[in-house]
Amino acid sequence: MVSQSTKYDHLFKNVIPNTIEGIRIFGKNDNYTKPQDYDNVLNLENRIWADLFQNLEFLLDQYSSREYLLGLRSLPIPNNMFPDFEAISPLIENSTGWTLISVAGFLDEELFFDINKKRQFPVTDIIRQSPRFAEKYAGIDIKNDEGYTPEPDIFHDIQGHIPFLMNKKYADFMWEIGSLGDEILKDERGLGPDLVAHNLKRLQNFAWWTYEFGLIKNTGDTDSFRRVANDMDYEICGAGIISSLDEVTNVVKCAKGESSRSKFLPYNIEEMIMTCFDYSNIQDRYYVISSMDSLYESFRANQRLFWFEG
Ligand SMILES: [Fe+2]
Known part of the structure; x- marks a missing residue:
């Protein structure tokens, strides 16, 4: 595990304590894989999945991004029962070379990046x-209501990502x-543990404000993919928003001027990587990218930001 605080922490803005104490974090030396026990999923668990999915289904049809909608429609992700990892994984592998790996819980950064790299x-x-969730997290103060996204959770992982x-x-x-x-962690440039941890936090902030909680400008070009036209200025591309009814509702209300709880900020990679986040509540801000292509280009053009040398 990379240390939680470093002497560079003062450089970050919006620093909110964001560790959940007591949750087991799996590393590469642990027995971290855990096959899905699909035949023993309870009716109750399928019911929870169905409620979560169906409460979001039409909202997401109207407001989520094109990439999300097309992916969802081409995968066996049912709206009324748990998805079967073994039915989904080969289809993703055929399309993009990625596969699903069923794990026992939170993974540390080293293992997470190593897995992603594969x-x-x-x-x-x-x-x-x-x-099963209650038993696993007994005694731990983890938010666990139907509107929010406690990670890790099959609904966030599969329906969201x-x-x-x-x-x-x-x-x-x-x-x-x-x-x-993975490269930052291997520290082949010899920056030392504090700078490794600091640069990793920059990367985690980037991931948070983009693929977990990002929005895209709505240009109106994607309405042909929807049953109902998107009537707000944004499309949702963050998986953390997509898997949470409360978060989706918050985005829509704020975008329509019915709430001022959260603000919309223009994409600014230098600001985003230095902005920490609180994962235990609705986000106070959302960054808006102009397109997915511009996000990819910006990430490639700004790699130096993740190699801060102190
Ligand atoms: Fe996530």
């Missing part, structure tokens, strides 16, 4: 609000982030 995406088979991995450019972008994280 084009594997870690997914968990436990769902929020279920007895996986459809995007059917898109080649997006899948390559995810691979580049994983590879950069």
Whole structure:
């Protein structure tokens, strides 16, 4: 595990304590894989999945990005029961070379980036609000209501992230982030543990404000993919928003001027990488990219930002 605080922390803005104490974090020396026990999924768990999915289905049809909608429609991700990892994984592999790897819980950075570098995406088979979730996190203060996204959770992992991995450019972008994280951690430039941890936090902030909680400008070009036209200025591309009814509702309300809880900020990579986040609540800001291509280009053109040398 990379140390949580470094002497460079004062450079970050919006620093909010964001560790959840007591959660087991798996590393590469642990037995971190855990096959999905698909035959023993409870009716109750399928019911939770169905409620979560169906409450979001039409909102996402109207407001999520094109990449998401096309991916979702081409994968066996049911709206009424748990998805079967073994049915999904080969289809993603055919499209973009990524596969799903079923894991036991949170992974440390080293393992996470190492897995991503192999084009594997870690997914968990436990769902929020279920007895298995309660048992696993007993005694831990982790948010666990139906509207929010506690990670890791099968709904966030599969419904939120996986459809995007059917898109080649997006899948390559995810691979580049994983590879950069892996390179930073290996510290072949000899920066030392503090700078490694600091640069990793920059990369985690970047990931957070883009593929977890990012928005795209709505140009109106994607309405042909929707049953109902998108009537706000943004499309949702962040998986953390997509898998949370509360977060989607918050984005829509703020975009329509019905709430001022969160603000919309223009994409600014230098600002985003230095902006920390709180993962235990609705986000106070969303960064808006002009297109997915511009996001990929910006990431490639600004690699130096993740090699801060102090
Ligand atoms: Fe996520």
